[in-house]
Amino acid sequence: MNCELQDRGPEVCTPGTPLTWNRDGKALRVFRVKGTQTGQYFFDWAEMYSESEGDWLYWYVDNGVFHETPGEAYNCNIGKPDIISSCEVTISPNPVGEYLNISTGNIVSGQILIFDITGKTVYSGSFEGKHLSIDTGSLLPGMYVVELKSDAIQTRTKLLKL
Secondary structure, three states: OOOOOOOOOOOOOOOOOOEOOOOOOEEEEEEEEOOOOOOOOOOOOOOOOOOOOOOOOOEEEEEEEEEEEEEOOOOOOOOOOOOOOOOOEEEEEEOEEOOOEEEEEOOOOOEEEOOOOOOOOEEEEEEEOEEEEOOOOOOOOOEEEEEEEEOOOEEEEEEOOO
């Protein structure tokens, strides 16, 4: 995903028509890790931001043809492990089935958002109290980002939906 784009979806996604997902040549921003058979290089989410042993690329599709161009590091906080310290948020179970339980730690009220891997908001709500349960039955299987925020604190964590 390219979280810096306002509109992240494809421009053309119609059955029988070649896909166009260009967004000025920056539809998807990816970090490519040069892996080897022996495991010399590997993916470490926390180390990705140092840009060691990998490179940033833009991927896009024009009229059904895939393109790749040199990119640059993104300027978004989704997934960074140190967005907020001192926030003891726990989510369970993870992977989740029908219901997600959240203990909000030191966030006693605020907003909760769930984003899919394209950055689209698939759930939005507010909460009061330190514990909440969310019906995730309507979410498709896949990877999501759960964000809790208040005036003073913001935290994000990855969630896998079965």
